[in-house]
Amino acid sequence: MSGRVFALGVAFVALVTLPYWMTGVYYINVASQILFYAIFALALNVLVGYAGLVSLGHAGLFGVTAYATGYMLQLGFGHPMAILVALVISLISVAIYAVLSLRSTGIGFIMITLALGEILWGLAYRWISLTGGDNGLSLKTRPEPFGYSLSDATAFYYATLVIFLLSLAAVTVFVRSPLGAALMGTRDQARRMSALGYHVWAIRFYACLFSGLLTAVSAILFVYYTQFISPQTLGLTSSAEVLLMVISGGAGTLLGPIFGAGLVVIVKTVVSGFIERWNFLLGAIFVAIVILMPEGLAPGTARLWRLARRKRARSSKAIPGSAEAKP
Amino acid sequence: MTALTVTGLCKAFGGLRVTTDVNLDVEPGERRLIIGPNGAGKTTLFNLITGELTPDSGTIKLFGQDITSVPSRRRAHLGMARTYQIITLFVRDTIIHNVTLALLGLSPSRWNPLIDLKRQGHFVEHAQAALERVGLGHIANRPLAQTSYGERRRVEIAMALTQNPKVLLLDEPFAGLSIDERRDVKELLLAIPRDVTIVMIEHNMDVALEFAERITLLHFGEVIVEGNRAEVVADPRTREVYLGH
Numbered sequence: 001m002s003g004r005v006f007a008l009g010v011a012f013v014a015l016v017t018l019p020y021w022m023t024g025v026y027y028i029n030v031a032s033q034i035l036f037y038a039i040f041a042l043a044l045n046v047l048v049g050y051a052g053l054v055s056l057g058h059a060g061l062f063g064v065t066a067y068a069t070g071y072m073l074q075l076g077f078g079h080p081m082a083i084l085v086a087l088v089i090s091l092i093s094v095a096i097y098a099v100l101s102l103r104s105t106g107i108g109f110i111m112i113t114l115a116l117g118e119i120l121w122g123l124a125y126r127w128i129s130l131t132g133g134d135n136g137l138s139l140k141t142r143p144e145p146f147g148y149s150l151s152d153a154t155a156f157y158y159a160t161l162v163i164f165l166l167s168l169a170a171v172t173v174f175v176r177s178p179l180g181a182a183l184m185g186t187r188d189q190a191r192r193m194s195a196l197g198y199h200v201w202a203i204r205f206y207a208c209l210f211s212g213l214l215t216a217v218s219a220i221l222f223v224y225y226t227q228f229i230s231p232q233t234l235g236l237t238s239s240a241e242v243l244l245m246v247i248s249g250g251a252g253t254l255l256g257p258i259f260g261a262g263l264v265v266i267v268k269t270v271v272s273g274f275i276e277r278w279n280f281l282l283g284a285i286f287v288a289i290v291i292l293m294p295e296g297l298a299p300g301t302a303r304l305w306r307l308a309r310r311k312r313a314r315s316s317k318a319i320p321g322s323a324e325a326k327p
Numbered sequence: 328m329t330a331l332t333v334t335g336l337c338k339a340f341g342g343l344r345v346t347t348d349v350n351l352d353v354e355p356g357e358r359r360l361i362i363g364p365n366g367a368g369k370t371t372l373f374n375l376i377t378g379e380l381t382p383d384s385g386t387i388k389l390f391g392q393d394i395t396s397v398p399s400r401r402r403a404h405l406g407m408a409r410t411y412q413i414i415t416l417f418v419r420d421t422i423i424h425n426v427t428l429a430l431l432g433l434s435p436s437r438w439n440p441l442i443d444l445k446r447q448g449h450f451v452e453h454a455q456a457a458l459e460r461v462g463l464g465h466i467a468n469r470p471l472a473q474t475s476y477g478e479r480r481r482v483e484i485a486m487a488l489t490q491n492p493k494v495l496l497l498d499e500p501f502a503g504l505s506i507d508e509r510r511d512v513k514e515l516l517l518a519i520p521r522d523v524t525i526v527m528i529e530h531n532m533d534v535a536l537e538f539a540e541r542i543t544l545l546h547f548g549e550v551i552v553e554g555n556r557a558e559v560v561a562d563p564r565t566r567e568v569y570l571g572h
Binding site: 173174176177178179180181182184185188189191192193194195196197198199200206210 | 416418
């Protein structure tokens with residue numbers, strides 16, 4: 001376990017010092033993108049990984065928050081007010097989303113969330129007076145929390161990093177809590193959980209709210225990052241992309257979705273500069289992950305690492321006279 | 328007051344009547360055995376009593392309280408616990424986590440999203456005690472996936488017992504067990520105090536007859552015979568539909 005703590009420590013130091021060793025604004029921006037998409041993936045993982053509910057409409061919820069923020073700013077409200085209202089609207093939206101989709105589980109849940117996501121996409125595309133239609137909404141400024149301007153890439157990166165770490169901490173605490181254990185119980189044996197005295201529907205509903213809140217947080221970071229929101233962000237492709245992050249990284253693990261977000265964002269932004277058919281590459285990588293480590297990147301790498309270490313330990317034992325080969 | 332009263336209970340799946348006008352009165356502390364050939368509607372009756380299925384008509388009372396329309400989860404809080412014929416456990420987790428989930432189900436802290444479950448000492452202690460009781464204390468932290476069928480049967484029973492039920496419904500607790508395991512489980516069930524009322528479905532007559540005081544024979548969803556051990560065994564209808572000799 002100490003190896004794990006060491007690795008996490010190194011990762012933490014690397015993230016905090018990133019603007020010093022990562023040269024170029026472009027790459028710092030890529031890192032910011034990875035972090036807020038990682039929050040989005042963590043949010044979806046609460047449902048996909050821990051509740052066993054695959055949502056294909058999360059980009060719709062993501063878009064609601066982004067549009068709400070943009071629209072409030074366009075109406076002339078300040079940043080704190082815009083963010084607050086966006087969070088409230090998001091929670092109301094996800095509550096409605098949950099009430100409608102939790103009538104079912106499994107394939108039914110996927111189809112209802114897919115439909116809801118497409119409805120939200122349709123609204124964003126067609127309700128032009130509110131959303132600007134295909135032209136989208138632009139944001140003129142980024143907020144200045146405590147007089148600390150987020151307009152340059154490094155400042156924005158640090159703000160994103162702080163919120164990312166808080167989100168990761170929130171998910172960690174949740175997963176280890178009784179409610180988190182109950183949620184995983186409903187994933188594995190819903191009927192049994194009812195018989196044991198748990199309110200399965202309510203547990204799933206709270207999980208949806210938590211997932212929705214984290215989605216909203218990532219969407220606010222996104223909309224301030226791009227300073228632009230258009231219907232494309234709400235589309236099925238976006239929902240599928242974040243689901244890909246969760247599954248490729250490792251659904252139901254704490255760190256998996258972060259790895260998944262890193263992989264998808266890097267292929268999409270950096271590698272796409274060199275390879276035109278980056279979608280093809282992403283598909284190929286995904287197929288490779290499914291074949292080589294079906295449990296996802298993070299747990300798969302950990303498994304291969306343990307395997308390699310055991311093998312090395314065994315081969316060193318097999319050499320006569322080596323230190324470990326005492327009878 | 329009776330512990331469990333079932334009156335005129337009916338359930339049909341489409342045209343198939345699986346429970347037909349079943350009446351049952353189980354006294355507090357009683358050991359009731361429900362027998363019947365395969366497809367007699369025994370497990371369906373359990374599912375109706377625990378609320379996993381909704382009856383078409385009839386009423387179910389727990390210590391005088393009408394619970395017919397009370398959802399399954401509330402019935403657990405009112406003192407009803409069950410085990411499953413087809414073992415229904417959390418295979419990704421350890422044995423002790425399975426029992427902890429049973430404990431947590433009746434505790435208000437099941438809603439708490441902020442505390443660390445593994446650090447709640449009283450849950451760990453109670454779960455460990457429940458496992459000692461069924462003889463699994465020494466392997467409490469073993470993943471459930473690495474346990475034998477007999478051990479899983481005992482985890483089922485530990486989970487039910489740890490909820491301190493007033494009425495315990497056991498669905499074929501001896502199914503698939505070896506002779507040794509059967510003896511262990513029998514001793515375990517005989518040690519349950521008399522303030523727990525037990526209703527048990529069982530095919531294994533030699534173990535079950537010893538345990539039960541009253542026996543109900545179901546056949547095609549209907550109660551055919553009911554009475555004490557000797558009466559039911561002696562009844563010609565029992566021989567006809569069940570014992571077969």
